[in-house]
Amino acid sequence: RGALVVLAVPDPVVADVAAKLEVRGALVHCSGSLGVEVLRGRAPSVGVMHPLVSFADPERPPSLRDATFVLDGDDEAVKRARKLARRLGARPVRAQVHGPAYHAAAALGANGAAALAAVAVRVLEAQGMTRRDAERAMGALLRTVGENVETVGVPTALSGPVIRGDAGTVRRHREALEALDPGARRAYDAVGPAILECAREAGLDPERAAEVARALTE
Structure with a gap:
């Protein structure tokens, strides 16, 4: 008792x-x-x-x-x-x-991050970084993302070319990944719309958002 x-x-x-x-x-x-x-x-x-x-x-x-x-x-x-x-x-x-929706949210955050980290590690390895160095680098990067999500919240935690409306860099990303690892480019394209939606919620200028959207599909 x-x-x-x-x-x-x-x-x-x-x-x-x-x-x-x-x-x-x-x-x-x-x-x-x-x-x-x-x-x-x-x-x-x-x-x-x-x-x-x-x-x-x-x-x-x-x-x-x-x-x-x-x-x-x-x-x-x-x-x-x-x-x-x-x-x-x-x-x-x-x-x-x-329930299923709650558990899906947890799986999306945890498993999604781990899967994308695996893709990123593969890209870094292909360019000459050792696997262990790449894993440690991605782990440290993800810790800073987690800290940002916890401290400043979403969508403010978003960083990178999409939130800046930098369509040119997005195009170069896709071109480089297509040449190096087409599977990584497909992963980039798959997550791109979610990143763009987050950027829009954070206040990205509509015209720049449209340019990024085109860069993600051209």
């Missing part, structure tokens, strides 16, 4: 594992794609405690300090989950958002 049981298992087996438990206190799962309903009836108080953290290597877990844990559920479960998150140095936030 008074305990918090944390169910950290793959999404497809959350319900099955919970059904095998006898919990007298509070029970929470860590799945971002599932709501609290999957645990209803399995404990006196149930909830969700999803860490917005990228777990890539089980042998080298990331720091949880200052990470956001998104909580939802019954008051008692949320209270205990909040206490645990704070003891881990994380920042607990209560919000009724868990």
Whole structure:
């Protein structure tokens, strides 16, 4: 009694594992794609405690300090989950958002950044930089992006030629990538409209935005 049981298992087996438990206190799962309903009836108080953290290597877990844990559920479960998150140095936030759309947002931010970093590393390698140096460079660059997103917010965190309305540089980027790595050029083109939309929200002049849009499709 008074305990918090944390169910950290793959999404497809959350319900099955919970059904095998006898919990007298509070029970929470860590799945971002599932709501609290999957645990209803399995404990006196149930909830969700999803860490917005990228777990890539089980042998080298990331720091949880200052990470956001998104909580939802019954008051008692949320209270205990909040206490645990704070003891881990994380920042607990209560919000009724868990589900496919919420999880997609997390995947887009984390997995999208990692995938684009892989493309960027490939381009740097093709120009003579060692893979490890390229990975460290991209990792450091992404940390500054994360700091900007956290401190100044979006779309203010956007930098680069698109937000400046520099269509000429965008054209040269695409030409260089097409010659060096057509796959990287396709990735550049795929993310370009999202960058341009962000730039427009940040106040990019409509005429310059139109020039950049043409540069992304010519």
